[in-house]
Amino acid sequence: MGQRRQSLPGGSRSGPRDSDALSKLGLIYFRQGNFAGSIDVLQKAVEMDPYLAEAHSHLGIAFAGANRLDEAICSYQRAIALNLRIPRATTTWA
Numbered sequence: 001m002g003q004r005r006q007s008l009p010g011g012s013r014s015g016p017r018d019s020d021a022l023s024k025l026g027l028i029y030f031r032q033g034n035f036a037g038s039i040d041v042l043q044k045a046v047e048m049d050p051y052l053a054e055a056h057s058h059l060g061i062a063f064a065g066a067n068r069l070d071e072a073i074c075s076y077q078r079a080i081a082l083n084l085r086i087p088r089a090t091t092t093w094a
Contacts, residue, residue, distance in 0.1 A: 019049035027058045035066035053082035 022045035029038035039062045045055040060075035 017048075019045045019052050019055060022048065023052060023055035023058050026055070026062060030058070030062050030065055035062055038062040039066060039068075051082060053079045056082060 022041045026038045026042035026045060029035075029041065039059065042055055042059040042062055045052060046059060049055065056075050056079035060072045060079060063069070063072035063075055
């Protein structure tokens with residue numbers, strides 16, 4: 001009998017392949033205090049979809065939580081440029 005392989009969040013062995021799912025996973029990691037993990041998956045999300053404003057906003061939150069303020073500002077500015085209607089992009093400074 002073959003070994004059963006365990007799936008990661010998102011339904012694949014290597015993790016989520018959907019930029020929106022990665023964005024949400026990054027926010028979950030942030031809420032758990034895992035800033036490095038959050039930044040890692042959020043950077044993957046924006047690489048996959050550079051026009052996903054929510055991922056840029058979440059990345060800004062993660063950078064701010066890790067006290068990487070210059071990078072947080074850049075991420076917030078990108079989110080704002082993509083979509084001015086994201087409340088967190090204009091109001092959250094962790």
